[in-house]
Amino acid sequence: MPALMSTVNDISIGTPALPELAEFGFPLKVVVHIDCLSCTTRPLEPIRDLFRRNDILNVVASEDYEVYTSFAAENPTSKVLSSTPAFAKRVNAAFGPQVYVYDANGRLQYLQRVPSDVGTVLDESDH
Numbered sequence: 001m002p003a004l005m006s007t008v009n010d011i012s013i014g015t016p017a018l019p020e021l022a023e024f025g026f027p028l029k030v031v032v033h034i035d036c037l038s039c040t041t042r043p044l045e046p047i048r049d050l051f052r053r054n055d056i057l058n059v060v061a062s063e064d065y066e067v068y069t070s071f072a073a074e075n076p077t078s079k080v081l082s083s084t085p086a087f088a089k090r091v092n093a094a095f096g097p098q099v100y101v102y103d104a105n106g107r108l109q110y111l112q113r114v115p116s117d118v119g120t121v122l123d124e125s126d127h
Contacts, residue, residue, distance in 0.1 A: 009092050010111060017106045018090060021057070024079060026106045029056040029122055034088045034096035037067040046118065047071065050097060051078045056122060061088035062096070 021028060031050055044067075051058055051071035057079040060068040065082060072080040091100065097118045101110035112121050 010094075010113065011091055011108060013108055013111065015108045017102045017108070018087070020081065020083070020087070021102070022106065024057050024081070026102050027104045027109075028102045028106075030059055030100040030102065031056050031097045031118060031122070032059045032061055032088055032091060032093045032100065033068055034062050034085065034093050034098075036062060036064040038064050047097065048074070050118065051075055051080070053122075054078060057081060059083050059087060061085055061093065 017026070017028070021030065033047070037044060037047065047068075048071045050056065051068070052075050054075075054077050058068070058072070059081045061083045062068065063085060069080070069082070072078050088096075095115045098115075099110070099112035099118060099121045100108060103109045112118070
């Protein structure tokens with residue numbers, strides 16, 4: 001598992017989205033995945049559930065992308081962006097999965113700052 005990045009350098013609310021997110025349109029809920037799923041003992045079902053949701057963009061920024069892409073293959077209508085750990089660094093993803101919500105203008109309106117139940121965070125982020 002990658003070392004957690006400091007939240008001191010979190011991107012600020014109001015920051016424009018990275019250009020690679022624009023093709024998915026705004027407003028946009030984004031979940032950045034950085035964890036090595038083949039190295040973990042935690043349940044994978046909550047992660048799989050994220051790939052079943054059509055209202056979010058799953059950004060796979062993990063070197064262990066094969067497991068994530070198998071989840072995406074189970075739901076062909078899920079929105080997935082295959083990326084690299086460099087993407088996670090650019091948004092300062094400190095843990096995975098981590099939620100970012102962009103408004104209709106493509107500006108960050110919500111950033112999940114602590115690990116928790118991502119499904120709940122996604123539902124509560126509807127401001």
